[in-house]
Amino acid sequence: MLHPKMQDAINKQINAEYFSAFLYLAMAARFNGLGLAGGANWMNVQFQEELAHAKKFFDYVGERGGTAKLETIAGPPTEWQDALAMFEHAYAHEQKVTGLINGLADLALELKDHATHNFLQWFIAEQVEEEASADAMVQKLKLTKDAPGGIFQLDAEMAARLFTPPAPAK
Numbered sequence: 001m002l003h004p005k006m007q008d009a010i011n012k013q014i015n016a017e018y019f020s021a022f023l024y025l026a027m028a029a030r031f032n033g034l035g036l037a038g039g040a041n042w043m044n045v046q047f048q049e050e051l052a053h054a055k056k057f058f059d060y061v062g063e064r065g066g067t068a069k070l071e072t073i074a075g076p077p078t079e080w081q082d083a084l085a086m087f088e089h090a091y092a093h094e095q096k097v098t099g100l101i102n103g104l105a106d107l108a109l110e111l112k113d114h115a116t117h118n119f120l121q122w123f124i125a126e127q128v129e130e131e132a133s134a135d136a137m138v139q140k141l142k143l144t145k146d147a148p149g150g151i152f153q154l155d156a157e158m159a160a161r162l163f164t165p166p167a168p169a170k
């Protein structure tokens with residue numbers, strides 16, 4: 001049985017993950033507006049990843065005999081100047097999410113909830129990847145900023161990104 005404090009904290013995280021999904025879907029719309037279909041694909045894949053993260057938390061709450069609670073999802077921004085601004089935002093956002101996941105792990109330890117602490121290890125590792133993939137795009141976009149045509153090459157790279165569903169929670 002999940003401690004009520006842990007359940008509340010995970011429920012908040014479910015909402016944070018759905019907000020992340022909305023944020024990246026909004027960025028996909030902006031990429032489409034910029035005429036960069038590859039960037040839109042990258043963000044659509046990220047949208048699917050965030051939905052999967054939310055569902056993984058949702059399923060875990062149920063599995064532990066708790067009740068997942070869904071709350072209103074805040075509207076994300078809709079305007080970014082360019083691809084670099086979006087990926088800088090994405091990188092900062094993922095750093096924030098890492099902080100939230102670390103907070104959940106701290107609470108699990110405080111409550112001696114070893115099952116939840118173990119469950120969170122997947123997310124701790126995932127956040128390393130989440131930060132790295134957004135930061136890699138920031139670095140590449142900075143490198144190609146003054147290179148004519150560079151953005152189109154990067155757009156082709158972003159077009160190749162595929163969604164791989166994570167393994168279900170154990």
Ligand code: FEO
Nearest residue numbers: 017050053097130
């Ligand atoms: Fe669900 Fe991008 O972290």
